[in-house]
Amino acid sequence: MEKRVTFGKWTIGILFAVPQLILIFTFFYWPAGQAVYWSLTLQQPWGGGNIWVGLDNFRSILANADYWNSITASLVFAGVSTGLAMVIALVLATLTDRQLAGSRLYRVVLIWPYGIAAPALAMAFRFILAPEAGFMAAVNKFWPGFWDPGLNGADAMASVIIAFSWKYVGYNFIFFLAALQAIPRSLIEAAAMDGSGVVRRFRDIQFPLITPTIFFLLVINITESFQDSFGIVDIMTAGGPANATNLMVYKIYSDGFKGLDYSGAAAQSIILMLLIIALTIVQFRFIERRVHYR
Amino acid sequence: MVERTPILNFFTHLILFAGFVFCVAPFVIVAIAASHNLKDVNDVPMSLLPGSDFFVNIKTAWTTADLGPKLFNSFVMAAGVAAGKVFISALTAFSIVYFRYPGRMLIFWLIFVTLMLPLEVRIVPTYAVVANVLSPYQAIMDVTGISWLIEKVSGVQVSLSLGLLNSYTGLIMPLIATATGTFLYRQFFLTVPDELTEAARMDGAGALRFFIDILLPLSRNNMAALGTIMFLWAWNQYLWPLLITTDQSHATAVTELKQLIPNVGGAPEWHIAMAGTLIVMLPPLVVVVLMQRWFVRGLIATEK
Numbered sequence: 001m002e003k004r005v006t007f008g009k010w011t012i013g014i015l016f017a018v019p020q021l022i023l024i025f026t027f028f029y030w031p032a033g034q035a036v037y038w039s040l041t042l043q044q045p046w047g048g049g050n051i052w053v054g055l056d057n058f059r060s061i062l063a064n065a066d067y068w069n070s071i072t073a074s075l076v077f078a079g080v081s082t083g084l085a086m087v088i089a090l091v092l093a094t095l096t097d098r099q100l101a102g103s104r105l106y107r108v109v110l111i112w113p114y115g116i117a118a119p120a121l122a123m124a125f126r127f128i129l130a131p132e133a134g135f136m137a138a139v140n141k142f143w144p145g146f147w148d149p150g151l152n153g154a155d156a157m158a159s160v161i162i163a164f165s166w167k168y169v170g171y172n173f174i175f176f177l178a179a180l181q182a183i184p185r186s187l188i189e190a191a192a193m194d195g196s197g198v199v200r201r202f203r204d205i206q207f208p209l210i211t212p213t214i215f216f217l218l219v220i221n222i223t224e225s226f227q228d229s230f231g232i233v234d235i236m237t238a239g240g241p242a243n244a245t246n247l248m249v250y251k252i253y254s255d256g257f258k259g260l261d262y263s264g265a266a267a268q269s270i271i272l273m274l275l276i277i278a279l280t281i282v283q284f285r286f287i288e289r290r291v292h293y294r
Numbered sequence: 295m296v297e298r299t300p301i302l303n304f305f306t307h308l309i310l311f312a313g314f315v316f317c318v319a320p321f322v323i324v325a326i327a328a329s330h331n332l333k334d335v336n337d338v339p340m341s342l343l344p345g346s347d348f349f350v351n352i353k354t355a356w357t358t359a360d361l362g363p364k365l366f367n368s369f370v371m372a373a374g375v376a377a378g379k380v381f382i383s384a385l386t387a388f389s390i391v392y393f394r395y396p397g398r399m400l401i402f403w404l405i406f407v408t409l410m411l412p413l414e415v416r417i418v419p420t421y422a423v424v425a426n427v428l429s430p431y432q433a434i435m436d437v438t439g440i441s442w443l444i445e446k447v448s449g450v451q452v453s454l455s456l457g458l459l460n461s462y463t464g465l466i467m468p469l470i471a472t473a474t475g476t477f478l479y480r481q482f483f484l485t486v487p488d489e490l491t492e493a494a495r496m497d498g499a500g501a502l503r504f505f506i507d508i509l510l511p512l513s514r515n516n517m518a519a520l521g522t523i524m525f526l527w528a529w530n531q532y533l534w535p536l537l538i539t540t541d542q543s544h545a546t547a548v549t550e551l552k553q554l555i556p557n558v559g560g561a562p563e564w565h566i567a568m569a570g571t572l573i574v575m576l577p578p579l580v581v582v583v584l585m586q587r588w589f590v591r592g593l594i595a596t597e598k
Contacts, residue, residue: 003484005491006394007501013393016505017401020386020476027471028408030430031419038419092313095306106310108586110317115582115589116575117530117548123555123571124324127564135323138339166320169313171593178594192297227414231532235552249414249533256418257537265418272415280410 035273038266050263057267066243067251067268074248077161077229082221084165086214089172094202096173097180107177114170118163118231125163126236149237153244156237160245163232164225172217179213180206219283223276248272324575327568328352335565347565355570359550360542365577367462368529368546374466375528376521383475383520384513388505390476391483392491405473413468414533420468421537424458427467460541469528475520478595482516483509519592522585526578547574 007013039057041050061067092110096103113121129136129149136147149156183206191201230249233239239246239254246254248268256265327335329348334341356362390402413420423429435441458464486509494504535546554570556562582589 003391003488003491005488005495006392007495007504009501010393010395012501013389013395013398016385016389016393020382020405021401023382023467023471024405024408024473026423026427026430027420027468028411028416029404031416031423032411034419034422035416088313088316092310095310098303098306100303100306102307102310106314108583109314111586111590112321112579112582113317114593115526115530115578117532117578119532119548119551120571120574121320123551123567124320124575126555127327127568127571128320128323130564133336133338133340133562133564135339141338166316170317174590174593178590198299198302223412227412230414231548234532234536235555252415252417253533257421262418269415269418273411276412276415277410 035266035269039270057263070246070251078222078225081161081164085168089169093176110173111170113167119235122232122235129159156245179210324568328572330565351565351569355566359553364547364550371465372525372529375469376525378470379475379524380517386476387479408473424464427458428456460544518588522588523592
């Protein structure tokens with residue numbers, strides 16, 4: 001889409017774009033380029049020279065069992081939390097869309113969790129899921145040793161996933177509800193006239209019509225699970241126990257800023273960048289074209 | 295409601311109510327835990343009747359984590375990011391939509407690409423840039439020989455240095471450097487009728503006048519939506535403030551929360567931790583509740 005009427009003096013036009021360009025150059029393109037450069041050199045933290053090492057940083061990372069462990073943990077986390085958050089949100093949105101009495105209340109309340117900072121909700125869940133106080137403690141009283149995120153890696157992963165899903169149910173809910181409400185009422189009513197029940201209508205009309213939203217949310221949820229998980233992991237588990245929740249962004253942070261391994265952290269950043277770029281391209285190219293039923 | 299389905303309606307209510315409880319329970323539990331004393335909060339199972347120490351705990355959490363100045367820092371950062379975004383994105387979108395200059399598409403794509411890489415994945419080099427924000431320009435001048443030239447001509451050795459660690463500017467600027475808002479404005483500007491521009495030009499208005507007197511007032515809704523979203527997003531930032539505020543004076547409320555985690559071996563002071571959590575949770579929650587309409591609108595519009 002282009003404007004028919006524009007302004008002639010394009011020097012002014014460029015001036016309008018300059019502040020943004022300076023910002024993204026300084027805080028986006030330069031650091032991104034820097035990350036590529038660091039990943040290919042061996043850099044002494046804070047000063048000293050850097051030696052060109054080619055792809056050695058990548059080789060040593062990819063040969064490291066800890067890194068693969070971190071990738072596996074990230075994928076498990078992304079898969080399970082995205083699945084949970086999306087399925088719960090879809091069920092709640094579909095039911096809210098039936099517009100029974102009280103659905104306005106749900107529309108208001110269900111998005112609250114999304115407004116909360118990841119570390120704050122992590123703190124809340126750390127207490128709720130703590131093995132010695134809070135609520136899982138009651139469960140532990142009946143089955144001693146049933147739940148201990150401090151020692152058991154699977155329990156720790158489960159707590160992180162619960163906290164993350166709680167936040168993103170609200171987010172997905174908003175989008176699902178918006179998509180469902182965009183479906184013309186007449187379509188639903190016509191189908192009901194033809195004798196299809198609620199489940200049938202969902203399967204044959206609503207679900208196909210909201211597939212673009214589903215794929216969109218799928219990509220967003222996975223990307224967010226790589227980024228927004230940092231606060232949750234840092235507060236709840238700090239990557240432990242035994243690296244069970246050492247997700248990729250957390251590992252970049254701890255290697256780069258605690259271990260002072262800039263080159264290794266940069267190489268990890270590049271791999272994560274490529275992963276996210278790939279996901280974004282999948283979203284824009286593949287999904288936007290294939291999934292179109294309207 | 296198309297047909298009568300009493301059984302399904304019953305289950306609809308049941309499931310929705312369960313979802314409601316699932317969403318609200320953590321807030322309630324945090325609030326109740328914040329009202330207990332040390333002994334009651336560690337009771338198994340914890341009593342769901344509120345205790346009487348609510349204000350005492352809030353006060354303790356407030357002083358322990360020094361939340362007053364921290365909340366102020368959070369507020370400055372969030373407001374700064376929101377205002378910066380609302381302003382700078384409007385400028386850029388205006389430039390992209392209303393002008394035809396060479397390289398316009400290049401600028402469009404340069405900005406578009408920034409959507410792909412969130413701050414979290416390029417955190418280490420961004421930190422280095424903020425430590426000396428002029429280092430990119432220094433490097434460019436070194437490589438192109440400009441600094442050599444200046445040194446020869448004037449005898450001054452060029453070393454640009456401006457550290458932004460522990461400053462509001464350092465907190466805010468990198469968070470503004472993305473494209474999120476630009477495309478929101480772009481979509482909106484494209485729907486503004488051309489006749490309006492023609493009329494303005496007929497009346498002798500230049501680009502700047504048109505932008506300030508017509509376009510900006512028209513985009514008030516967009517500004518509210520974008521501002522709300524960006525305020526919340528910035529308030530909830532954790533990793534970035536954690537890194538660049540090495541000094542306590544600029545730490546934000548969200549990063550300070552970590553101070554309240556009961557340490558292993560110490561007294562399990564969950565009531566204080568939960569009181570602190572409640573304080574940090576409250577401002578964004580209030581924004582969501584009061585600005586719900588803009589929040590939902592901004593959320594859906596910025597992502598598309």
